[in-house]
Amino acid sequence: MALPMTQQAKYWGIAAAVFLLLVWLMGNVLVPFLVGGAIAYFLDPVADRLERLGLSRAAATAVITLVMFLVVVLLVLAVIPTLIQQTVALVNAAPDIARNLQTFLTERFPDLTDETSIMRTTLADIGAFIQSRGADLAQGVVSSAMSILSALVFIVVVPVVAFYLLLDWDKMVARVDAMIPRDHVTTVRRLARDIDAVLAGFVRGQLTVCLIVGAYYSVTLMLAGLQFGLVVGAIAGAVSFIPYVGAIIGGVLAIGLALFQFWGDWFSIGIVVGIFILGQFMEGNILTPKLVGSSVGLHPVWLLLALSTFGALLGFAGMLIAVPVAAALGVLARFAIGQYQGSLLYRGLDPVQVPRDEDVV
Template identity: 65%
Template sequence: MALPIQQQARIWAVIAAVTFVLLWLLGDVILPFLLGGALAYLLDPVADRLERLGLSRSWAVAVIALGAVLVFAAAVLLLIPTLIRQTSQLVQTAPELFSGLRDWLALRFPDLMDESSTIRGQLDAIGAAVQARGGEIINGLLSSAMGVINLLVLFVVVPVVAVYLLVDWDRMVARIDELLPREHAPTIRQLAREVDRTLASFVRGQGLVCLILGTYYAVALALVGLNFGLVIGALAGLVTFIPYVGALVGGVLAIGLALFQFWGDWIWIGAVAGIFVTGQMIEGNILTPRLVGSSVGLHPVWLLFALAVFGALFGFVGMLAAVPIAASLGVFARFAIDRYQHSALYRGSDPTPPLEASETIASGAAQDAGTASPEGAWRGN
């Protein structure tokens, strides 16, 4: 005999509350395991593809691990030192940039830039603060990050966790499927497929978009000779997952620096602006439609809200988990709305369910009926 719905709701509420408290208390302790699990989830489709090509699971994971080591070694040797050097130089050069801005304003708006002007005082204060605090802020961030993600975690624990989880991924999914409440198993599988589809479309797809655009911006800005182009390109690519924000932030910084560096040479200033316009066109017309798709349903405001909330609650761990949790909550919200539209509370005396919701449920039921393996039941691909 099934448990009453009220008792089931209480049990699941207690489980959710305990999980939330554990995440809040453990915080940084579970960070390497979250990172390892995220890496295993992201790389599982690659391992599945290698298995379909004839490799065993162990050999597939070994090939992935070797590739990851080579990529990481190349980044350490070639990219990361340059990023750190350019970031440090940008912090040291910032006062000169503010001084140039002050001189430019004084030349064109002399009334605003006299000795008693508020604008001049603010620019002087900002320049001095950046020079005095810039290095301190960077060192503080690095030392704080090392307190959470120390070298042992970065170079040993996370890869080891990822490898073990990746080897046993299919068995873990099958075991979780066996533990599902039988009454709710089809619904949970349907939700799991939707969550996986959303995460695959957004996290994997948008990650590729960020990587491609960041590389494009960095290389293009370096080719036109813009100082600190690599840092600006990396920053623009990093925040590209929020539509238009990456191009806006990177464009403002790049064009601002170009105005100081190429003042009077409008061809190069236009080239810098054209790089970001072209990047937006490539993202909107090619990369995002092909790699992310149009049915993810994650609004930029929702992402910003999730980053703010989970960052405030769980710190660095929350920031890392904000995007996948926001994607998952979006799936659950759509499921709850669908159930509400099929309830008597919404329909009243009208027995006809909404057409779109009926088609969605019928499609999910058909997928459940046609699914053979536990992993296939959880994955939409």
């Protein structure tokens, strides 16, 4: 005989509370395992496809690990040093950019030459502020990232965790499925498929979009001659995780830098503008519909709320679990709404007594 719903809700509530408490208490310890699990989840479809091509699970995992290792080495040797160099150069160039902006505005708005002008004083302070705070911010971000994801984590823990989770992924899924309460196995499996569809459509799809968009902006802006094209492209690609925000931030930053670098050369400025117009068109009409889809059901506002809430409560580990938890809560909310709309509480009458449309005069 099944347990009453009140007792089931109590037990599942306690399990959820214990899970969140463990994440809160062991956040930094769990980070490499969460990262490794995310990598394994992201690469599981690739391993499944290699298995369908005839490779064993172990061979498929080994091939994926080798390819990922080569990609990481390429990034470390070729891309990351240039990215850091351009970021430092951009921070150091902030005072010159602010002074150029001040000169540009004072030439067209003579009132700004007044020494007591609030706008002039503000513009004069912007460059020094960005330079001082920007360097501190960049150093703080790097130091924080390295304290959480240390060299040991990158070299040993995350790859090992990802390798073994990817190797045993199907076995773990089968094991979890065998532990589902038999009274609810059909419903839980359906909800799990819906959650996986949301995660697969959003996380895998959106990360792929971010990589493609970031690479496109970085390469094209560098070919266009923009001094900090790699940094702008990386920022635009990273923030593209939130629809339209990446294009807006990257576009404003790139066009602003292009105006200072190419002032008077309207053709070069137009090329930079065209790059972002084309990139936004490809992202909105080709990449996102094909790789993410329009029926994911994970609204950007809901995603921002989840990232902010879990990040504030649980730190970096909370941000890692924010998207899966948000996807699960979204699916459960839609399931609950469906159950409510099919209940007598919503319908108000027994289904047999509900009048049909053709019976209404």
